[in-house]
Amino acid sequence: MQRDRGSRVVAVSGVGAVCGLGWGVDAVWKGLRAGRAGIGPFRRFDHARHRTHLAAEAGAPPPELARAIPGWGRLSIADRFALFASREAVERAGLSIPLGEEDAGVYFGSSTGGMFESELFFEEFLRDRGGRLSSLASQQVNGPGDAVARHLGVTGPVETLSSACASGALALGAALEAVRSGEVEVAIAGGSDSLCQLTYAGFNALRSVDEVPCRPFRAGRAGMSFGEGAAVLVLEPLERVLARGAEPLAVLAGAGASCDAHHMTAPDPSGKGAAAALSAALADSGLPAEAIDFVNVHGTGTPLNDAAEWQALRQVFGERAAELPLVATKALVGHLLGCSGSLEAVATILCLRHGELHPAPGAGAGADPELPVSLVVDEPLPLPGVRAAVSTSLAFGGSNAALVFSRWMDRTA
Amino acid sequence: MKEPVLLTGLGTIGAWGPGSDRLAEALARGEAPTAEVDRAAGYHLPEGAARAGLVPPGQFGCWLSSGESRRMSPPSKLALAASRMAMRCAGWSGTGEEGTAVVISTAFGPSTNTEILLKQILNEGPEAASPTLFTESVANAPAAQIAIACQATGPSLTVSQREAGPLIALGRAAGELTTGRSPRALAGAVDEMTPLLHALLDRFGALTREEVARPFDRRRSGFLAGEGATVVTLETATGLKERGGRALARLLAWGNAFDPTAPPTGWGTGVEALARGLRKTLSRAGLRPEDVDLVVSGASGSRGGDRLEARVLRSVWGDSPLPPVTAPKAVTGEYGGGVLGAAVLAAAGSPLGATPGFAEPDPELGIAPHDGSPLPLPATVLVTSLAAGGAAAWAVLGRP
Amino acid sequence: MSEAIAATPDRIKRLIVESLNLEGMKPEMIEDEAPLFGEGLGLDSVDALELVVALEKEFGIRIKSQEIGREVFSSVSTLSQFIEGRT
Numbered sequence: 001m002q003r004d005r006g007s008r009v010v011a012v013s014g015v016g017a018v019c020g021l022g023w024g025v026d027a028v029w030k031g032l033r034a035g036r037a038g039i040g041p042f043r044r045f046d047h048a049r050h051r052t053h054l055a056a057e058a059g060a061p062p063p064e065l066a067r068a069i070p071g072w073g074r075l076s077i078a079d080r081f082a083l084f085a086s087r088e089a090v091e092r093a094g095l096s097i098p099l100g101e102e103d104a105g106v107y108f109g110s111s112t113g114g115m116f117e118s119e120l121f122f123e124e125f126l127r128d129r130g131g132r133l134s135s136l137a138s139q140q141v142n143g144p145g146d147a148v149a150r151h152l153g154v155t156g157p158v159e160t161l162s163s164a165c166a167s168g169a170l171a172l173g174a175a176l177e178a179v180r181s182g183e184v185e186v187a188i189a190g191g192s193d194s195l196c197q198l199t200y201a202g203f204n205a206l207r208s209v210d211e212v213p214c215r216p217f218r219a220g221r222a223g224m225s226f227g228e229g230a231a232v233l234v235l236e237p238l239e240r241v242l243a244r245g246a247e248p249l250a251v252l253a254g255a256g257a258s259c260d261a262h263h264m265t266a267p268d269p270s271g272k273g274a275a276a277a278l279s280a281a282l283a284d285s286g287l288p289a290e291a292i293d294f295v296n297v298h299g300t301g302t303p304l305n306d307a308a309e310w311q312a313l314r315q316v317f318g319e320r321a322a323e324l325p326l327v328a329t330k331a332l333v334g335h336l337l338g339c340s341g342s343l344e345a346v347a348t349i350l351c352l353r354h355g356e357l358h359p360a361p362g363a364g365a366g367a368d369p370e371l372p373v374s375l376v377v378d379e380p381l382p383l384p385g386v387r388a389a390v391s392t393s394l395a396f397g398g399s400n401a402a403l404v405f406s407r408w409m410d411r412t413a
Numbered sequence: 414m415k416e417p418v419l420l421t422g423l424g425t426i427g428a429w430g431p432g433s434d435r436l437a438e439a440l441a442r443g444e445a446p447t448a449e450v451d452r453a454a455g456y457h458l459p460e461g462a463a464r465a466g467l468v469p470p471g472q473f474g475c476w477l478s479s480g481e482s483r484r485m486s487p488p489s490k491l492a493l494a495a496s497r498m499a500m501r502c503a504g505w506s507g508t509g510e511e512g513t514a515v516v517i518s519t520a521f522g523p524s525t526n527t528e529i530l531l532k533q534i535l536n537e538g539p540e541a542a543s544p545t546l547f548t549e550s551v552a553n554a555p556a557a558q559i560a561i562a563c564q565a566t567g568p569s570l571t572v573s574q575r576e577a578g579p580l581i582a583l584g585r586a587a588g589e590l591t592t593g594r595s596p597r598a599l600a601g602a603v604d605e606m607t608p609l610l611h612a613l614l615d616r617f618g619a620l621t622r623e624e625v626a627r628p629f630d631r632r633r634s635g636f637l638a639g640e641g642a643t644v645v646t647l648e649t650a651t652g653l654k655e656r657g658g659r660a661l662a663r664l665l666a667w668g669n670a671f672d673p674t675a676p677p678t679g680w681g682t683g684v685e686a687l688a689r690g691l692r693k694t695l696s697r698a699g700l701r702p703e704d705v706d707l708v709v710s711g712a713s714g715s716r717g718g719d720r721l722e723a724r725v726l727r728s729v730w731g732d733s734p735l736p737p738v739t740a741p742k743a744v745t746g747e748y749g750g751g752v753l754g755a756a757v758l759a760a761a762g763s764p765l766g767a768t769p770g771f772a773e774p775d776p777e778l779g780i781a782p783h784d785g786s787p788l789p790l791p792a793t794v795l796v797t798s799l800a801a802g803g804a805a806a807w808a809v810l811g812r813p
Numbered sequence: 814m815s816e817a818i819a820a821t822p823d824r825i826k827r828l829i830v831e832s833l834n835l836e837g838m839k840p841e842m843i844e845d846e847a848p849l850f851g852e853g854l855g856l857d858s859v860d861a862l863e864l865v866v867a868l869e870k871e872f873g874i875r876i877k878s879q880e881i882g883r884e885v886f887s888s889v890s891t892l893s894q895f896i897e898g899r900t
Contacts, residue, residue, distance in 0.1 A: 050539040098673075102689065106671070111551065122531050129455070133616055137677040140521070141552055141573040146802050150673045155686035158671035158804050159581055162522070162552035162573045170570055177588060198530060201539035202547030206862055207878045222878070257568035257594075259515065261560040264548050265859055273566065280594070396548075397557030399569040483834050484859070541870065544862040545833075 009238040010179045011248035011408060014093025016085035016190075017346045019229030019333045020056025024088060028333075029350045032358035033380050037332050039213035039225045044116070044195045051204040052211050055195055056227035056334035074134060075147060076114030081230035081339075082144035082192035083151055089188065090152065093234040094246045098153025105157040105184040107175035108145025109167025109191035111338030114138035116196035141338075144192040144230070156184050162338060165298070166257070167191055169341025169393035169401035172233065173255030179235050190232030191339035199337060200226060206265060214301030214335075216328035217310070217375050218365035224300040227334025231343035248408040250349045253388065254285025260398030266304055267394060271311025274298075274400045278316045278390060281402035287388055289317050292324070292404070294357055294376075294383065296348040296391040299328040300335055309394060310371045325383070326375045327351060331360035341393035345403055348391045352407045356380040415591040416649040419660035419813060422503025424495040424601075425754040427641025427745055428466030431476070432498060436751070437758050443766030443785055445625055445637065445744050456612035462620040465606050466639030466746030484545050485558060486523035491642035491749075492555035492603040493562055499599065500563065503646040504658050507563055514567035514595035516586040517556040517603060517644075518578030520748055524607045526550035555603050555642075567595040576711060576718075577669060577798045578602055579643065579750040580806035584667030590649050597652055601644030602750030611638050617678055619715065619801070625770030626714030626747075628740035629723065629780045632773060636713035639746020643754040660813035662760035665793070667808045668694030672721075675803035680717035687721070687805050688728035695729070695795070698809040702730045705809075706737075706791035709756040710782070711798035713742040714770065722799055723778035739783040743768045756796040760810040764788075821893045824871060829889075832867035833860050845890045850883070861886055868892075874899045 018024070020038030021031030031038060042057035061080060066072040069083050090097060118139040124131035138147070142160035149158040157178065161170045168191030175189030203209050203224065210223035233252075241248050258280060260273035267274070282289055298309055313321040329347045336343050351357045362377035388406040395401075425432065428446040429439040439446060447464040450457070457463070468491065473482065476494035485493070500507045526546045533541040548554070553571040560569050568589060572582045579602035586600035614620050621627070621635035653660060670690025672683030695702060708726065712719045726735060739759070745751025759765055767785030774781045794810040819827075826840035829849070833856065847853045850861065864886075865876050874896070885895045 047539075119531065119535075123535050125456075126532065126535065133613070136613065140575065140802075142575065142802070142804075143677065146671075146677065146804070149671050150675070150803065153673050154671055155673060155683065155689065156671065157669040158574070159585075159669065160573050161570055162519075163556070163569060163571045164551050164553050170568075174585065177592065197534050197539065198527070198547075198550070201534045201542035202530065202544070202550070204539065205542040205544040205547055205866060206859070207544075207865075207881065257570070259557070259560040259566055259569035261564050261566050263561070263857070264554070264557055276566065284594075395553070396551060397553045397569070398560060399553060399557065479836050483836070537870075540875075541866065543866060544859055548859055 008180050010176055010235050010252050011238040011241045012233050012250045012252055012349055013236050013241045013246055013248060014089040014234035015249060015346045015349060016088030017231040017343060018058050018081050018084050019336065019343055020058055020227055021333060023062055023084060032332055032347055035359035035361050035378060037213045037361050039334050045197055050200055052209045054213060054225055057195060058229050076117045076138040076143055077194040078110060078113055078144045078192045079138050079147040081194065082148050085190060085230040085232040086148045086152065086188055089232040089234045099186065100153060101186050103156055103185040104154045105178055105187050106145055106149040106154050107171040107187055107189040108160045109171040109338045109342060110141045110144050110160060111162055111164055111167060111193050112196055112199055113141040113143040115198055116194050119197050148188060152188060163399040164396040165337055165340055166393040166395035166399040166401040167338035167341065169403055170257060172342060172345055172403055173257060173401060175235050176252050176255050179237060185236060185240060187235040188232060189235055190230060191342035192230035193228055193336055193338045195226060195228045208302050210301055214330060215365040216299030216301045216331050216360065217306045217368060217371050217373055219368040220365060221301045221303060223302050225334040227336045229336055229343060230339055231346045233345060250352050250408055251406045253287060253406045254281045254404040256280025256284055257401045262398055264397055267308040269308050271308045271315060273398060274309055274312035274392060274394050275315040277400035277402040278312060278392060281390060281404045285404035287404060291388050292390050293386045294325040294327055294389045296327045296329060296344050296389060298392045298394040299330050301330065305394060306371060310373065322372045323374050325357055325381055326373050327357050328360040328375060341401060344391050348389050348405050352386055352389060352405060355384045355386055356382045416651060418587045418590050418664040419648050419650055419653055420645045420662045420664060420757055421648050421653060421658055421660045422499040422646035423661060423754060423757045424498025424502060425643040426472060426491055426495050427468055427749050427751055428639060430469060431472045433754060433758060436754050437763045439744050440741060440755055441764045441766045443769045445769045447624060450611050451608050454608055456609050458616060461615040462622045464624055465611055466637055467606060468641055484549060486526045486549035486554055487605040488519060488523050488603045489549060489555045489558040492517055493558050495601060495642035495644040496559045496599055499644040499646050505646060510563045510565040512567045512596050513565040514586055514589040514598040515556045515560050515565050516570045516582045516598060516600045518572035518582035519552055520575045520578055520604050521610060522552040523550050523554055524605055524610045528607060528609050559599060574804045575800035575802055576747060577800035577804040577806040579753045580796060580798050580808045581669050583808055586647050587664050587667060590647060598647045599644055600647055601642060602753060603642035604640055604748035606638050606640035614638055621714055626743050627770040628712040628714050628743050628768060629719050629775060629778055629782050630771050630773055631775040633714045633716060633719060636715050637746040639749050639751060641749030643750030645757060662757055662810045663813050665809040665811045666694050666698035668697060669806040672803040677802050679801055680721045681803060684724045684728055687725045690805055691725055691729050691807055694807040694809060700793060703733050705793050705795045707759060707794045708736055708738040709752060709759055709794055709796045710738050710740050711742065711752050712740045713747045718799055720778060722797060723780050737783045737788055738780055739765050740768050743770050752796065752798060756794055756810055759791065760794045762790050821896055822889050825889050825892050828867045828871055829864060832863050843889060846888050849886060849888055872896055872900050
């Protein structure tokens with residue numbers, strides 16, 4: 001099929017993140033590298049009557065953040081995560097706020113936006129028509145993305161995608177396309193979601209949640225763990241980043257997407273939908289499967305998801321699939337739902353940058369003989385010559401997304 | 414040179430009933446079908462808005478089997494019905510859509526399911542949460558159901574950007590074709606208007622409390638809430654020629670922008686930022702403002718929204734006179750993609766009646782929407798949508 | 814429990830019809846031994862979980878995730894035995 005990809009290489013010039021491992025990319029990488037699961041008891045809401053009781057809750061924000069962001073009191077938690085992560089990403093990219101760019105856009109993913117705050121409102125409103133209406137202002141799923149656009153002074157395209165667990169990755173795919181085509185020069189792309197009772201109760205009603213921290217790809221795994229947070233990448237044309245003397249963190253080489261069209265909650269067990277997204281991302285990147293040095297898996301830890309993903313890896317990587325190192329970020333930060341694709345993109349980029357793959361906790365779970373994979377566990381795996389990786393997001397409802405990142409190597413050095 | 418993107422089928426369901434013929438009739442007659450909102454739950458203010466453009470009951474029969482719709486949320490049913498209508502209109506078989514992309518926008522998602530779930534959790538406890546309702550409460554449920562129904566295995570995206578969502582979804586879907594990622598696509602919008610959502614919109618002061626909305630009118634006081642789904646089929650010229658079909662319209666350009674001065678639920682003052690976005694969109698179509706034959710405007714009767722829309726149009730047209738401007742949300746209500754349906758119909762030559770509710774121009778805006786007199790077939794149609802919260806999206810349609 | 818209640822299989826059948834929104838089906842049309850999932854009524858995993866929520870509420874029990882399987886849920890009969898063992 002004739003592919004009009006545009007000729008521009010798109011670089012990641014800045015990243016920002018907050019999740020159960022901490023606020024800021026440095027704190028997050030420290031936790032990832034240590035293989036420390038941030039999944040444990042949480043206090044966001046009273047979970048006594050929920051079926052499970054764990055989550056990777058983000059701690060309190062840095063105190064200076066509230067002072068730096070106008071209107072802080074009216075923002076939802078998901079908005080605040082998004083603003084923190086985008087400020088960090090923009091700062092690390094060496095850009096300033098307001099962006100003042102006519103050609104900047106925001107591409108965001110979220111599955112519930114300000115739902116947590118809305119739940120508090122609804123509790124009062126449904127009881128006695130009380131509740132502050134203003135707490136609903138951020139209720140929509142596009143709340144965090146719009147808040148970022150407002151804060152950064154963006155006047156270009158602003159879009160929120162809400163395709164469940166693929167949202168954060170699909171947003172990056174949209175941003176990639178926008179920068180490649182020249183529609184924007186700077187794309188602020190990512191996702192944000194906060195813990196809320198609706199999704200907590202909902203996934204528990206589906207019995208998709210493990211009572212212990214999730215164990216992606218491992219024997220005895222029994223479901224996902226919840227997480228929350230935000231992750232943002234700044235994407236720009238490579239030449240533009242180099243021209244201002246900044247260092248690209250990575251190249252977003254390709255994106256692919258597909259739909260299982262199989263079932264609303266269960267993945268296609270053959271893995272062919274996920275394989276199609278992976279193959280499309282590889283084709284889009286121009287890299288062959290052999291060039292991929294590791295995979296940041298979707299790896300929720302549910303029996304069905306991981307099994308289907310294994311099938312997809314086999315189809316795409318053939319005999320290499322069993323030896324290809326797999327990085328299971330959700331084992332440490334839980335499932336960030338609409339943000340997961342973006343957070344895992346950041347994790348992938350950090351692994352590429354540092355030349356080592358972060359581990360999942362090894363204790364308490366053994367390998368699953370049905371899934372003969374090379375999951376990185378216990379210790380970080382050094383990969384000094386690492387060149388490229390793919391990150392997958394396989395969503396509820398069958399929407400699949402895959403992103404190919406390659407390491408930026410300064411060939412002039 | 415990018416492959417031209419053609420719109421080959423249109424499916425729509427709303428207060429006007431099922432089918433684009435019904436929408437065309439409502440637009441031609443300049444009639445706004447509305448119904449009483451059920452206010453029994455007591456969510457509404459006593460003096461608040463009482464009517465909305467609601468989908469009449471029992472409309473799905475021939476488009477969905479009871480077996481497949483048993484567990485679907487209202488938006489999934491609406492969107493699937495509209496998709497099947499669009500595919501039938503285009504001459505697609507309705508199944509075997511290998512590689513076809515599905516891009517649906519929704520402002521509020523499945524509101525009924527969300528409300529019931531919240532009540533279960535808050536009133537009975539989290540253990541009472543229904544897995545079926547939860548599955549169908551996610552924003553991407555309609556897109557997922559469409560994909561399952563027609564076996565569309567291409568990219569599946571759900572856009573959520575309030576009133577600008579439908580045209581953003583259209584642009585996203587078109588991008589799948591022009592980059593060669595998908596051979597063809599379904600794009601559209603869906604929303605449902607529940608009593609609770611209606612009551613909350615009214616409490617925010619967004620709705621008109623009259624029986625009609627009055628886009629661009631001096632006395633306008635808010636929009637008419639609506640619900641429904643609108644879906645179009647998109648194909649490349651090559652693909653269409655290969656299968657021997659015909660198109661309703663050509664998508665010449667699309668674009669979107671943002672006004673960072675807007676508060677989360679209102680409109681801002683960023684006229685220049687939005688005007689820049691509109692100019693860019695027109696130039697992508699190779700058009701100057703004076704080349705536009707018809708504006709199908711997303712103006713809805715909102716005081717702030719219509720004002721901003723008028724200012725943006727004025728900024729782009731400058732001293733040149735505007736072409737005829739029609740405001741179909743006076744007929745379709747806000748939400749559900751009615752403006753997208755109206756635009757495709759207009760581009761395909763459907764006659765447009767007067768704008769119901771409009772009587773007195775607002776001197777501050779200086780725009781009088783089309784009065785219903787016969788218009789020549791437009792060669793170029795600009796479609797606009799400004800969203801509360803700052804987003805804006807446009808599309809330009811042309812002859813096939 | 815002082816009021817007269819219907820037999821467990823009948824209560825289960827009523828729950829199936831109501832909680833799964835099976836239009837046009839009456840509880841008495843479901844046979845005790847008929848397969849519920851896959852063939853027979855053709856219900857799927859989400860239906861099973863919906864039924865679990867309804868059963869927990871109706872019979873005042875908690876059903877563990879590990880107990881939701883093919884054996885217990887294969888027919889009204891097997892479900893009835895399971896419920897009666899728990900109440």
